[in-house]
Amino acid sequence: MSISRPIPIPSTPLIRRAAAFQAALRRPDYRGLYLPAALVVLWSLATYFGWVDTRILVSPLETLKTAWHLLISKMLWVSLGYSLARDASGFLAGSIIGLLLGTLLGTSRLADRLISPTFHAFKQIAVFAWIPLIAVWFGLGEPAKIAFIALVVFPPVLLNTFDGIRSVSRDYIEVARAFEFSTLQQSLRVILPAALPQIFTGLRLGLIYAWLATIGAEYFLKAAPGVGNILIDGREKFLMDQVITGVAVVAAVGYVFHYLTARLEKRLLSWRTRTDVP
Amino acid sequence: MNAQATQLALGSPTLSPVRTWIVPRWIGQSFAVTARTLFLPLLILGLWQLTSWRGWIAPQILPAPTIVWATFVELIRSGDTPTNLLISLERVGWGFLAGGSIGLVFGILMAQFPSFRAYVYPSFTIFTQVPALGWIPLLMMFVGIGEALKIIIIAKAAMVPVAINTFQGIRNIPENHFEVASVFRLTRLQVVHKVILPAALPSIFTGLRYGLTHAWLALVTVELLASSEGIGFQMVWGRQLFQLDVVIASILVIGIVGLSIDLVFSLIESRLLRWRRAAF
Numbered sequence: 001m002s003i004s005r006p007i008p009i010p011s012t013p014l015i016r017r018a019a020a021f022q023a024a025l026r027r028p029d030y031r032g033l034y035l036p037a038a039l040v041v042l043w044s045l046a047t048y049f050g051w052v053d054t055r056i057l058v059s060p061l062e063t064l065k066t067a068w069h070l071l072i073s074k075m076l077w078v079s080l081g082y083s084l085a086r087d088a089s090g091f092l093a094g095s096i097i098g099l100l101l102g103t104l105l106g107t108s109r110l111a112d113r114l115i116s117p118t119f120h121a122f123k124q125i126a127v128f129a130w131i132p133l134i135a136v137w138f139g140l141g142e143p144a145k146i147a148f149i150a151l152v153v154f155p156p157v158l159l160n161t162f163d164g165i166r167s168v169s170r171d172y173i174e175v176a177r178a179f180e181f182s183t184l185q186q187s188l189r190v191i192l193p194a195a196l197p198q199i200f201t202g203l204r205l206g207l208i209y210a211w212l213a214t215i216g217a218e219y220f221l222k223a224a225p226g227v228g229n230i231l232i233d234g235r236e237k238f239l240m241d242q243v244i245t246g247v248a249v250v251a252a253v254g255y256v257f258h259y260l261t262a263r264l265e266k267r268l269l270s271w272r273t274r275t276d277v278p
Numbered sequence: 279m280n281a282q283a284t285q286l287a288l289g290s291p292t293l294s295p296v297r298t299w300i301v302p303r304w305i306g307q308s309f310a311v312t313a314r315t316l317f318l319p320l321l322i323l324g325l326w327q328l329t330s331w332r333g334w335i336a337p338q339i340l341p342a343p344t345i346v347w348a349t350f351v352e353l354i355r356s357g358d359t360p361t362n363l364l365i366s367l368e369r370v371g372w373g374f375l376a377g378g379s380i381g382l383v384f385g386i387l388m389a390q391f392p393s394f395r396a397y398v399y400p401s402f403t404i405f406t407q408v409p410a411l412g413w414i415p416l417l418m419m420f421v422g423i424g425e426a427l428k429i430i431i432i433a434k435a436a437m438v439p440v441a442i443n444t445f446q447g448i449r450n451i452p453e454n455h456f457e458v459a460s461v462f463r464l465t466r467l468q469v470v471h472k473v474i475l476p477a478a479l480p481s482i483f484t485g486l487r488y489g490l491t492h493a494w495l496a497l498v499t500v501e502l503l504a505s506s507e508g509i510g511f512q513m514v515w516g517r518q519l520f521q522l523d524v525v526i527a528s529i530l531v532i533g534i535v536g537l538s539i540d541l542v543f544s545l546i547e548s549r550l551l552r553w554r555r556a557a558f
Contacts, residue, residue, distance in 0.1 A: 031393070032400030056419055117315040118322075124536035125529060126498040129510075132517035132525045136339060212409045219411055220502060228411075235415040243419065247412040255407055 058241045066241035067248070076230070080249065083214050083226040086142070090149020090217075091210040095203055098154035102161025102202070106195075112162075119158070127152050127213070131220045142224070145217035152213035153206040160202025164195030197269055204261045211254050227253075341523040349523035350530060358512065359531060366497055366508040367535075369425070373432025374493045378486060381437035385444025385485070406438045410496055414503065423504040428497070435496035439488035447481025448474055480551055487543040494536055509535075 040060055046052050047059035058066075070076045105112045105119075130151060138144035168191050176186045218228025227249055234242030323343055329335050330342035337345070353359040384402075388395045410431050421427050451474065459473050501510020509531055516524025 029396055031396040032398075034397055035401045036404075113314045114317050118318040121533065121537060124540060125533035126495045126536060128495070128499045128502055129513065129529050129532045131502060132513050133522070133529065135517065136520075136522055136525070212411065215409065215411050216499070231412070231415045235418055238419065240416075240419055243415045247408060247416060250412045251404070251408040254409070258407075 056240060063241040063244050067245040070245050079225050079227050079230055086145055087210050087214040090146045091153050091207055094150035094153025095157045095206050098157025099161055102158040106162045106165030123155050140222045144221050148217045149210050149213040153210045156205040157202040160198050164198030168194040200265050207257055207261060211257055215250055346523045346526045350527040353527055362509045362512045369428050370432060370493050370497050373429045374436045374490055377433030377436030378440050378489055381440030382444055385441040388445045389448035410435055428500045431500050432493045432496045436489035436493040439492060440485040443481050443485025447478035451477045483547050490539055494539060
C-alpha cells in the first residue's frame, strides 16, 4: 500500500472561481447590516428633528433604555415564564393529540378514509375563527388559552406523523416480516426510525406555531400575565418603546425555538445523513 | 388499489369471472367514497343533535344544528353575511394584490441580483420572523385601526410566502438551463420569459397559494381584533350577544371560503401547469 499523498490541485478558471466563492463564504458579509443601520439612523433623525410626533415614536435611545429597564425588571421574566408555561402545556396537549391521531390515520386505512376528509375540511377554517367559540366553551382563563394553542399545534403534527408513517418503504416492512418481528418490534425498530425525521418536522412546526398561538391567545383571550400582555398594555398606554421591546422579545423567543429545534434535529437525526445525502 | 389498477391495465392472465354489475362500477365506487367522506360529519352532526334534544348541553353553550342552520340561512337571506363577506373579500383582495406583487418583485430581485440579496435578505428574515400579531400593535400606533391596518397586515401575510417561494423557485433552476439560454444567445427578457418563468412557475404558484391562504387567515385575525364590519366582526358581534348560532354560522362561512380558495387554486394550478404533466 502506498502512502496517500495530497493530490496537487490543478489551477483552472473554474477551480479558481470555486476557491474565490469558498473564500467569500468564509468571509463574514456585513452588507446585510446596512439596511437596519439606515433605518435606525432615519429613526433617530426623525425623532431628533421632530419630523414625527415624539409622543408616539420615541427615539431609539429611549427605546433601548426602556428595553434595558424591562430586561432587568422582574415583570418581563415573570411574564415570559407564564407565556412559556402556557406554550409548553398547549404544545404538549396538541402534539400528543396530533401524534396519536396521525399514527392512527397512518396505520389504518379505514380510519384514514373515514377521518381524513373531515380533517382536511376542518383544517381550512382559519384558526383564529375558533377563538369566540373557545371563549364561550372554556371561558377566558387558562384552559381556553391552552385549548387554543393545542388546536393550532395538532394539525401540523398530525399531518407530518401521517406522512412520515405512510412514507415508510414497503421493503422495510417486508424485511421486518422476514425476520418475524413482532408488531412492537416492527413499530419501534422499523416504522419509528423511518418516520422520525418527518415526525420531528411536524413537532418543530408545531412548536413554532405554538408560540404564535400563545401570543394570539394572550391577545384575544384577555388579560393574564404574559408577553402578549406587555404588548397590549404598551399599546393601550401608547408606550411605543414598551411595544417595540415586547415585539423584540416575541421575535427572539421565536428565533430561539427555531434555532434550538434545528440543532436538536441535526443531532438526533445525525445517524441519517450517512444513508441519504440530499 | 394500485395493484388492482395495474392488473387491469395489463389484463389478468387467468380467466376472470364474468361479473354482472347491477349498477355501473364507478357509481358504486363514488358512492362508497361519498359515504365514507360523510361518515364522520354525519356522526358528529347526529351526536350534536342528540345532545340538544336530550338537553345534555345548554343551548347557550351549544345551540342545536337545526338552529344553527336556520340562522345560517337567515343570515344569508337577510343579506348580513353576503354584505360582510363581500367587505372581507375586498380586503383580502387588495391585501393579496399588494402583498403578492411586492412578494413577487422582491423574490425575483433577490434571486436575480446577488448584491441586492446580500443587502436585504437578513432584514427580510427578521421581518418574516416577527409574526403578524407582533406587528399589529406597532402598526396600530402608526396607522390607527382603520382600513390601512387591515390591508397592511394582510399584505404582509401574503407577501412572505410569495417572496420566499419565488426566490427559491428561481434559485433552484439548474445552472445548465441558463447555459443553454446563453448558447442560444437569448436576450435577458427572453431568458425571463422562456427559461425563468416556466421553470419557476410551479414554485411561484405554491407561493401564491400559500399567500392567499395566509391572507385569509390574517383577515380573520385583524377583523376579530379591530373592525366594525366584515365576517370576523359578524362573529365577534354574535359572541357579544351570546348568540353562538351566529358564531358557528360565521365559522362555517369562513371554512367554506377557505376551502374554496384552496379548491380554486388547485384547479388553476393543475390547468396552468398541465403542460408539465405531458413531460412525464
